Amino acid sequence: MKKLINAVDDVVREQLEGMASAHSDLLKVHFDPNYVYRADAPVAGKVAIISGGGSGHEPMHGGFVGMGMLHAACPGEVFTSPTPDQMYEAAKAVDSGAGVLFIVKNYTGDVLNFETAAELAFADGIRVQNILIDDDVAVKDSLYTAGRRGVGTTVLVEKIVGAAAEAGYSLDACADLCRRVNQYGRSMGMALTSCTVPAAGKPTFELGDAEMEIGIGIHGEPGQKRMPMSTADEIAEMMALEILDDPAYSRTVREWDNDAGSWVDKFLVDEPFQAGDQVIAFVNSMGGTPVSELYAIYRKLAQVCADKGVTIVRNLIGPYITSLEMQGCSITLLKADAEILKLWDAPVNTPGLRWGI
Amino acid sequence: MKKLINAVDDVVREQLEGMASAHSDLLKVHFDPNYVYRADAPVAGKVAIISGGGSGHEPMHGGFVGMGMLHAACPGEVFTSPTPDQMYEAAKAVDSGAGVLFIVKNYTGDVLNFETAAELAFADGIRVQNILIDDDVAVKDSLYTAGRRGVGTTVLVEKIVGAAAEAGYSLDACADLCRRVNQYGRSMGMALTSCTVPAAGKPTFELGDAEMEIGIGIHGEPGQKRMPMSTADEIAEMMALEILDDPAYSRTVREWDNDAGSWVDKFLVDEPFQAGDQVIAFVNSMGGTPVSELYAIYRKLAQVCADKGVTIVRNLIGPYITSLEMQGCSITLLKADAEILKLWDAPVNTPGLRWGI
Amino acid sequence: MSVTRDQIVQWLENLAAVLSENKEYLTQLDSAIGDADHGINMTRGFNKVMEKLPGVADKDIGNILKTTGMTLISSVGGASGPLYGTFFMRSGMAVGAKETLNREDLYELLKAGVDGIVQRGRPVLADKTMYDAWAPALEALRSALDAGMETLPALSQAVAAAETGMKNTIPLQARKGRASYLGERSIGHQDPGATSSYLMLKSLLDTLQPA
Amino acid sequence: MSVTRDQIVQWLENLAAVLSENKEYLTQLDSAIGDADHGINMTRGFNKVMEKLPGVADKDIGNILKTTGMTLISSVGGASGPLYGTFFMRSGMAVGAKETLNREDLYELLKAGVDGIVQRGRPVLADKTMYDAWAPALEALRSALDAGMETLPALSQAVAAAETGMKNTIPLQARKGRASYLGERSIGHQDPGATSSYLMLKSLLDTLQPA
């Protein structure tokens, strides 16, 4: 294992220290429990958006803390969900009284820890919403699995809902928007190489010199299927079609009811894409793939979308939700209506994403 | 070789096609000869800033084309300097009459091709300036070598001089600024892994599992020395001290004289850093190293700078001048006076760098 | 026989030792169908519990168990953190201020804990989770107590049922947690959480049983 | 003997073939002290020249050489592109509208080309560049012509001198181009540019020499 790290046990803390020292104008880092939060938090009158998850996906989530995006991010150990005390303390630190929205990627660990945190925060008098992101079309059904994983759409959701909070949306409006944006987004990922969790010291899985792994998540877990290595065009087309041809997806999610003070089940159905849709296209590097190669993927993706009558109206290309140094990419398409586009275009100022300011 | 590419011969063209399709609001791509140029070029009354070099360093240079930075970029084949017809045609396309500044990284190939281009453009009645970037402290002397290579400072120069052009600086003022910023900047790079030029199909050099290469340039060439793998702290400190303790550096460069219509030699001396200096600190990924690891480097870099009485007033952290998928990093420190800081902070809107707009 | 506060403390200490001995084993199980951290997670959590325990060892049993739960919740992470954390929180709430437990109290302790797991993780039988060890164990314990058995023999039956439940996870296809993404590839491997749950119950029995 | 336009065309064709045969070899030399592309660069350039050549093969020699130079400049890139491009541009300017060349013309052609290389790249002797092949070759040619030798034997001497010059680059430490960054590590390897320059001169001789 060759990495720019010191002792394995210090990796997350020292990276957070680096972030704190580099971006003191935008954010602060609280240690023990660990969370990254806006330098100007709590922001008066605004709903606080909090996300979090295992480390190793940088810039997500800590790099998205700042004006117009997240108010706080809770980083776990590498590829390990954070613990409820992190989210609970972060919520107390950034809640302005307008409530807190937790954006939670759908992994059992994340879900359970965020749920526990939501209960703790609510018990403390903070109004909470807990919305799951589950956009990975590599997971086909929700009946026999823990449901689709939260992947690329997370980045887009955090930007869009962050802008909504900045614009003064209420907690419930933020939650409704968050749920809707998640339902509009679908993603698919692939890996050319594995990656090495520092604490493990060796690659999570082995991949032959002429193989690739299709349908991976973001935790270095093996994916849906292993295939012989192929061209950028074939890879882009395969992933794009998995997304564009994905049928309706339904599942039951658990959300918090502030009035009842308890969890409620919601049955949700994501409609498939159709000709005429406008989308935000996001081509993401898994960390080790340089942006140049992403352009080859985007090139073909744009052609496939055009063939399907789907219009790309915005795009994001680069390493935004990564799996350490893994080589590979993911594609996310997000159906965008006028409200979503307006929020996408709104100013954002974070270490990882910045425009309009 | 596993990469997201199609046929080896199409790599650069298809990546450019992807860029063109992704960023049509900011830039256009001309093929045969290949150059990327601002969608709104020529910009009336403004000096045009043109850079270029081998491909494989993305987002540099094509990703820096846009408002407040480059007017055009000329990409060669991977790690191969572009040819003069590219710069010549680009110059004709973006010159508004205010003249063209070529920013040239000091590699023999780049230097000679840009010089040829400058002669061609001048012969066509375009006023030109040709300024070299030579900031790599891994190259110790200029007497027995082709001189220091142009590395990380290039990114900072392109931002700063791009802002100057946008602000209406004259061609000569842009050239003077460009030369000065280059003289204020020093860089040092290192690699954890090699990288593979698509046309070559195998890694440029071999590096053992417990080795790292110090003092590499950006072309996958072996560096100054090979060492046993070390910690982030040791690596950051070693590189930071090479930069901060680097003595005065002198060399003769060739610049274009528009009045004489010929090349003139200039003898330049870069002064060493000293306590009290304010700097822009740039921690760069060679492509395959994720941003998380860069924060570990930045953390230590900030400590070393503080120890030396050097104040980091701005920073840039991420993959901006890369060597394909190489793992490793580089550090650039640039002494920044008030003028430079103002230009650094000025709005920029390119695929690779954006703020203030 | 009634269970004392000191025995509960002893149980937690033994459990910490057992989990630490089985760190590699649990992690290895998790590497087959998960992300290779279950042993690491559990050890990290119970090491923290060991730090906290001296501070509450003289409090009532409810307090001790709730502290254990809070500590696990804030130090384990992953799926197992909130699940085991909730287990101890709920079991602590169930026994309350008691300083000794009779056999029904012990059942209530475990039952409340398992109910917590179910509420949090919503496992159903044969999902290939820790619940597949707990459900048969609780059932066996209930039957044994209903049949008038003493604490130790009843608990023995529960441990045996947990072991069978744990082994029965091997042929199952996972439907919850990380392992569910593997689909059929999850078949043929023993669930790490079911294994740590079995160890938990087993070390309770070992603690209460005179050597 | 005088050199005809057709022979010049033939030379360029032969040279293209020779470079293509030596593509791997030149690239391999460049991989030792450079970036492993010299053979690729030269082949790419001369393939383009071959495309352009039919369109100018009936023009004067100056035109043919200048077209070759422009084509190399716009297709080779790297250090060698502008250097060899300038070589042919300048040699073309030197011979101008001629359609045959006597031995002094041939010298002028080569001399002007090498002067172009020097102006562009500023090599001095023993920098370990292509100039280390050209400089002794030109000198040998001049002496041979001064001694009254005919074209072919004189050119033979030049080729021999170029070969020696090329081999003499092996023990040198590079002071120009990419190889200079290797410092002492550049010692012990033959310069790729000197090698392609030798091949250039050698294939001129082979073209003019009846088989």
Ligand SMILES: Nc1ncnc2c1ncn2[C@@H]1O[C@H](COP(=O)(O)OP(=O)(O)O)[C@@H](O)[C@H]1O
């Ligand atoms: N929804 C669930 N309900 C009950 N137990 C679960 C659930 N999901 C996962 N588990 C248990 O958690 C165990 C994995 O724990 P651990 O490896 O520590 O967490 P993670 O999967 O987040 O890495 C599984 O073996 C399984 O027994």
Ligand SMILES: Nc1ncnc2c1ncn2[C@@H]1O[C@H](COP(=O)(O)OP(=O)(O)O)[C@@H](O)[C@H]1O
């Ligand atoms: N300044 C120079 N003057 C003359 N020849 C040079 C100079 N720099 C490099 N060369 C020649 O160029 C050759 C390398 O050419 P090539 O590999 O095609 O270009 P690059 O080094 O840009 O990859 C060297 O072997 C050397 O002979």
Ligand SMILES: [Mg+2]
């Ligand atoms: Mg885990």
Ligand SMILES: [Mg+2]
């Ligand atoms: Mg080259």
Ligand SMILES: [Mg+2]
């Ligand atoms: Mg696990």
Ligand SMILES: [Mg+2]
């Ligand atoms: Mg070369």
